[in-house]
Every structure is written in structure tokens, then in C-alpha cells.
Amino acid sequence: MDQNRSLQTSAQRIVVKVGSSTLTRNGQLRPRKLGEIARAVCQLVDSGREIVLVSSGAVAIGSHRLGWTKPGESIRQKQAAAAVGQIGLSEVYRKRFREQEREVAQVLLTRGGLENRERFLNARHTLLELLRLGVVPIVNENDTVATDEIRFGDNDNLSAAVVNLIGAQLLIILTDVDGLYSEPPQGGLQRGELLDIVDEITPAIRGAAKDSASEFGRGGMVTKIEAAENAARSGAATVLCNSARPNALLRVAAGEAEGTLFLPGEPLRGRKHWLAFTARTQGELTLDEGAIDAVKRHGKSLLPAGIQSVQGQFGIGDVVTCIDDRGQALARGLVAYSSEELMRIAGRNTQDIAAVLGFDRGEEAIHRDDLVLTSE
Numbered sequence: 086m087d088q089n090r091s092l093q094t095s096a097q098r099i100v101v102k103v104g105s106s107t108l109t110r111n112g113q114l115r116p117r118k119l120g121e122i123a124r125a126v127c128q129l130v131d132s133g134r135e136i137v138l139v140s141s142g143a144v145a146i147g148s149h150r151l152g153w154t155k156p157g158e159s160i161r162q163k164q165a166a167a168a169v170g171q172i173g174l175s176e177v178y179r180k181r182f183r184e185q186e187r188e189v190a191q192v193l194l195t196r197g198g199l200e201n202r203e204r205f206l207n208a209r210h211t212l213l214e215l216l217r218l219g220v221v222p223i224v225n226e227n228d229t230v231a232t233d234e235i236r237f238g239d240n241d242n243l244s245a246a247v248v249n250l251i252g253a254q255l256l257i258i259l260t261d262v263d264g265l266y267s268e269p270p271q272g273g274l275q276r277g278e279l280l281d282i283v284d285e286i287t288p289a290i291r292g293a294a295k296d297s298a299s300e301f302g303r304g305g306m307v308t309k310i311e312a313a314e315n316a317a318r319s320g321a322a323t324v325l326c327n328s329a330r331p332n333a334l335l336r337v338a339a340g341e342a343e344g345t346l347f348l349p350g351e352p353l354r355g356r357k358h359w360l361a362f363t364a365r366t367q368g369e370l371t372l373d374e375g376a377i378d379a380v381k382r383h384g385k386s387l388l389p390a391g392i393q394s395v396q397g398q399f400g401i402g403d404v405v406t407c408i409d410d411r412g413q414a415l416a417r418g419l420v421a422y423s424s425e426e427l428m429r430i431a432g433r434n435t436q437d438i439a440a441v442l443g444f445d446r447g448e449e450a451i452h453r454d455d456l457v458l459t460s461e
């Protein structure tokens with residue numbers, strides 16, 4: 086076995102993401118496919134591995150149950166369809182897992198819910214307890230309450246958030262293509278060669294993942310690459326593979342060279358990962374060259390002196406994005422001063438802070454322990 090592929094066998098806690106393209110055909114659920122996935126998941130759980138399933142399909146099934154020939158166009162229609170379809174999805178999963186004598190649990194999440202660190206930890210504890218009980222959690226986005234600002238929008242990104250939430254070592258994305266090809270598809274045809282191992286998500290890899298969203302699923306290859314990158318920053322590997330290949334899931338878990346394997350990166354632990362990927366930012370700080378250098382290259386704290394301008398309204402302890410003067414995001418962090426205060430001390434030297442504000446809360450606008458780089 087390829088040394089890298091052994092990551093697939095050593096992974097104990099695994100998130101499996103199944104897309105609408107796998108679970109439905111012409112808007113109809115494929116119960117046999119669900120049965121096949123349920124059997125494979127149960128086999129893995131029986132062998133001592135912990136699996137969380139992230140499943141799409143609610144909008145597709147709901148649209149079909151409502152007699153629509155096409156998925157709803159507006160967000161409201163999609164939310165209504167998801168509410169109808171989620172029941173169907175759960176019914177079929179429950180039935181299929183019961184055949185294997187395994188309980189399932191329905192867990193509906195939103196980005197908005199996980200942005201709050203306390204709720205994030207609550208969701209984490211619930212999922213870990215379910216795993217401890219031998220139950221298979223089936224996760225989807227809570228489409229009913231998920232407005233644009235608080236939703237993941239696609240289950241690829243949701244599955245990566247779940248990887249981080251439970252500290253999984255492997256994300257398996259089951260989809261309708263064999264993996265990532267070296268060139269973006271054209272006219273529905275794959276081009277270039279199928280990549281076996283991707284050790285880093287470079288601009289060339291992003292270029293190969295030109296968007297190709299399917300009709301019901303929201304994500305295309307782009308969101309799958311985002312998910313792989315996000316999982317890598319959690320220290321997890323990702324395998325992207327074709328669910329149509331026989332026993333794809335079991336073969337991946339057994340370390341076989343299925344699809345494309347994305348290697349894990351240097352993990353960002355706990356709170357920093359949450360800061361980088363999950364937390365909602367309340368404003369932006371534009372940094373000057375000196376501050377960019379200090380923060381990016383030397384891992385230093387951000388001082389008010391290096392801030393050129395402040396956008397948005399935020400309070401102490403809120404999350405902000407640090408950008409350069411072209412608007413490119415560089416880092417995220419928790420601010421020690423409110424937007425109002427920072428506007429007054431931006432560009433000022435440390436010794437001026439107390440004179441301008443009448444007090445100071447330390448010399449850092451964002452302490453380095455509260456700062457995480459988001460771009461390389």
C-alpha cells in the first residue's frame with residue numbers, strides 16, 4: 086500500500102459526505118444506493134471506527150414530493166423543499182440502518198450556530214456522545230433557518246466543519262466523478278489526468294477545480310477543494326471519489342488507491358481553526374506593509390500603528406478580518422479594542438494610545454495568540 090494511503094486505514098474517526106448526485110436520480114431518492122451506503126457505514130462502525138454521515142438530498146427529495154419538475158429557484162422555495170425532503174431522507178436512512186440493527190440520529194447544523202464557541206462545543210459534545218453510544222449521526226444543513234449570512238450553503242464546506250467539530254482524521258467525499266483531474270472539465274468531459282495524491286492546495290489545483298455545480302447539489306469541484314483545504318487545516322486527510330464504483334467507501338477505508346487523496350496539512354488547533362474557518366467576522370482592518378510583514382512573516386501581534394483603516398462596527402472580542410490595501414484577506418483575529426476606539430488610534434504609536442483614548446487595554450490591537458493567518 087502507498088505510504089500516504091495508509092492515512093486512510095489509520096483514521097479512526099471519519100466524516101463521510103454523500104451528495105445529492107449520488108443519492109437521487111431525477112429528484113427521486115435511490116433507496117438501494119442509500120442501503121449500500123448504510124451497509125458500508127455499519128461495516129466500518131462494527132469494525133470499531135466512528136463515522137459521521139453528512140448527507141444532502143433534502144432539497145431534491147422535497148422538490149420531487151411537492152411535484153416540482155425542477156428545484157425551486159428562490160431561497161424560500163428551496164427552504165420549503167428542504168423541510169419536506171428532510172423527513173423523507175431521515176425515514177429512508179433510519180429504515181436502511183435498522184436493517185443493520187444500527188440507530189441513527191438526525192443533526193441539523195448551520196454556520197450561524199457554530200460561530201458561537203459555546204454552541205460549537207455543545208454540538209461537539211452531542212456528536213461525540215452519539216458516537217460513544219454507537220449511533221451514526223446523519224448531518225445536514227438546517228436549511229429552514231439558514232439565511233445567506235449564516236449558512237454554509239453547500240454540504241462540502243459543512244462536512245469540513247464537521248471534521249473540525251469532532252476532530253476527525255479523514256473526510257471522504259462521495260461524488261459522481263472519479264476524483265480531481267489535472268485540468269478543468271470542458272463540455273461535461275473530464276480532461277487531463279486523474280490526480281492520485283495532492284499534497285498541497287496550490288493555485289494550480291484550484292484552477293483544475295473549475296466550478297461545475299450540479300442541478301440539485303450546491304457545490305461543484307470548487308467547494309470540494311475548499312473542504313479539502315479546510316480539513317487539511319484541521320489535520321485531516323480528504324479522499325474525493327466516485328460513489329458509483331463498487332464498494333468505494335470500504336475500499337477507501339481499507340487504504341486502496343480510490344480517487345484523489347488530499348494530504349493533511351499543519352493543523353490549526355481548536356480555537357484558531359474556529360477563528361479561521363467558522364467564526365463570522367464583524368469588520369475589517371486594512372494593514373500597512375510593515376504590519377503585514379510582522380504578522381505574516383514573523384508571527385507578531387498586530388499593533389494599532391500598523392492599521393491604515395477600520396471598516397465595520399465591532400466590539401471588544403469580536404472577530405475581524407485583516408486585509409491588505411487591495412482588499413486581499415490575510416488573517417483573522419479577536420480585537421482588543423472596539424471599532425470606534427481603533428478608528429481613533431489607527432496609525433498611532435503605542436505610547437499615544439492612552440493619551441488619545443484616556444486609557445489603554447494593552448499595546449496590541451490583536452494579540453498574536455488571537456490571530457490566525459488565512460492565506461499563505
Ligand code: GLU
Pocket residue numbers: 104105140141142143144145167225226228238239240241301302303304
Ligand atoms: N442541504 C442541501 C440538501 O440537503 C444540500 C446542499 C448541497 O448539496 O451541498 O438538499
